Amino acid sequence: MGQAKKIAMYCLVIFVLYTIITSPVRAADLVQVGFTGISSAAKSVGTFMTSLVK
Numbered sequence: 001m002g003q004a005k006k007i008a009m010y011c012l013v014i015f016v017l018y019t020i021i022t023s024p025v026r027a028a029d030l031v032q033v034g035f036t037g038i039s040s041a042a043k044s045v046g047t048f049m050t051s052l053v054k
Contacts, residue, residue: 020027
């Protein structure tokens with residue numbers, strides 16, 4: 001099971017590197033979308049916690 005995880009991780013890293021090298025603009029767009037989603041989720045959690053305190 002440990003070997004399968006290691007192989008899957010190597011495949012994922014190779015795929016990410018391939019994507020960045022062949023299409024850097026698209027990769028940058030995907031990263032921006034990811035960070036926007038994370039930021040939005042963090043903001044929502046903060047709003048929720050603030051409403052619990054009030």
